[in-house]
Amino acid sequence: MAFVKHADFRGSRAPVILGSRKDRDRKLESDMEKFELIRSRKRSMNLLMAAAISTTLLSIPLPALAKKWTVTERLDKLSEQIDKGDKANELTATQVADLKKTVIDIKARIDKMKEKNGGKLGLKDSKKVHKVLNDLSVKVLRFRLDNVYK
Secondary structure (H helix, E strand, O other): OOEEEEOOOOOOOOEEEEEOHHHHHHHHHHHHHHHHHHHHHHHHHHHHHHHHHHHHHHHOOOOOOOOOOOHHHHHHHHHHHHHHHHHOOOOOHHHHHHHHHHHHHHHHHHHHHHHHOOOOOOHHHHHHHHHHHHHHHHHHHHHHHHHHOO
């Protein structure tokens, strides 16, 4: 049994034969399946795009907020590096003694500078100490690397 519908275009009322109801229902089911397939593909593409965008955004390095080290924190870190180098046999005994003497001298110098400035380290004095700490840091690293790669 064929399902008949009248066509309503261009003023014509001619009958249009669509086929049986089962064929029509199957066509609708296949159309729904296609629609669902397209929708799921779109959803997958959206998820894929979101993942790609988030990966891209996460891979962009953000400006690092560098920690401001105080003079005493830097001095403590350098002392720890000297101790680590000693324990790992990256520094000789004479090098360790020389570096620890330098740390003690820097601490004494900081104390003198603080006494002159009412218990605080002035800007000029702080810059001088940081320069000495930079030199000490380079010296520690150079000794450790020289002893490891000989």
